[in-house]
Every structure is written in structure tokens, then in C-alpha cells.
Amino acid sequence: MAYKRRLLKEMQTLLDLSIPGLKFIPTEDxxxxxxxxxxxxxxxxxDPAHAFRLEIVAGDEYPIEPPMVKFIGQEIPLHPHVYSNGHICLNILGDGWTPAQSIRSIALSIQSMLQGNTKNERPPDDERYISHAPQNPRSSGWVYHDDNV
Structure with a gap:
């Protein structure tokens, strides 16, 4: 139940904060x-008027284990670390996760990753990955191609 206390605290903080370009939306789930x-x-x-939507689902082991994070919706942003199925190749969503991180830090990291993007393209192995990808991106064994993007 510790994860629920942590999530309640994070939820209160996120709903009270105003972070430019980020809107946190709790679900009924x-x-x-x-x-x-x-x-x-x-x-x-x-397009600055277009919002990309992330789905974040924290499991019972949160914050020891990272949450499941992926883009959803009709438009998935083009980025060399974002697959066309919405999965994101980012170390803090896997092996680089620490319990000091939070829903807020994930959202800020992904926003920063997109903000600094200079390549309007998918990862080089996009087609191969999405043809065999698990539903949950946390089940992927990520190979980090390029840390410079």
C-alpha cells in the first residue's frame, strides 16, 4: 500500500502545479x-497547438519499479526514440529508473527529449520492433542506439 500513498502525494503535487506544456489528467481507473x-x-x-498524449500506469511495485509509459492516440510523435506503436526507448523507463524519480520527472524528461529533437524520423528498427513488440513496453529488452538525440 506504500505505492498508493506515494501516488496520492504525487497526484496532489501534479494537480497543484502548473508546468508549461504539460497537463496531468488522472483517470477513473x-x-x-x-x-x-x-x-x-x-x-x-x-505543431505547438497539438498535444501528444502519454499513458502512465504504475504497478504495485512503484516506485521501486518504473511505471509503464507509452504514447497513445492517432498521432505518435516522430522521434528517433519513439516507435510508431507509442513505445519509448528511454533509459529512465527501464534500467535507469530509480525510486527518486516520479511521474513528473518522467513527463519532464519526455517533454525535454521531444523539445531537443532535431530528426523527424522513427528509430531505425521501427518496423521490426513493432511487429514483435509486447503490449507493455517494460517487457522490451531495449538496445539503446543513440544517446545523442
Whole structure:
């Protein structure tokens, strides 16, 4: 039940904060299921009026284990670390996760990743990955191609 206390605390903080370009949306499924709408305003690759939606689901082992995070919706942002099925290749969503991180830090990291993007493309192995990808991106054994994007 410690994860529920942590999520309640995070929820209160997120709903009280105003972070430019991020809108945190709790769902009716419980405190462990969130949507985050992300707007990217200073990158010509992305329309600043369009919000990309993240789905975040924290399991019973949160914050020891990272939550499941992926983009959902009709438009998945083009980025060399974002697959066309919405999965995100980012170390803090897997082996690089620590309990000091939070829903907020994940959203800020992904927003920053998109903000700094200079390549309007998918990962080089997008087609192969999505043809065999698990439903939950946490079940993927990520191979990090390029940390410079």
C-alpha cells in the first residue's frame, strides 16, 4: 500500500502545479493510471497547438519499479526514440529508473527529449520492433542506439 500513498502525494503535487506544456489528467481507473498531454512549443518539427498524449500506469511495485509509459492516440510523435506503436526507448523507463524519480520527472524528461529533437524520423528498427513488440513496453529488452538525440 506504500505505492498508493506515494501516488496520492504525487497526484496532489501534479494537480497543484502548473508546468508549461504539460497537463496531468488522472483517470477513473484509479490513482495509478494517468494521462499526460504534452505540447512542444519551441521545436519546428512539432505543431505547438497539438498535444501528444502519454499513458502512465504504475504497478504495485512503484516506485521501486518504473511505471509503464507509452504514447497513445492517432498521432505518435516522430522521434528517433519513439516507435510508431507509442513505445519509448528511454533509459529512465527501464534500467535507469530509480525510486527518486516520479511521474513528473518522467513527463519532464519526455517533454525535454521531444523539445531537443532535431530528426523527424522513427528509430531505425521501427518496423521490426513493432511487429514483435509486447503490449507493455517494460517487457522490451531495449538496445539503446543513440544517446545523442
Amino acid at each position: 484509479g490513482i495509478n493510471h494517468w494521462y499526460v498531454d504534452i505540447n512542444i512549443v519551441d521545436n519546428p518539427i512539432y
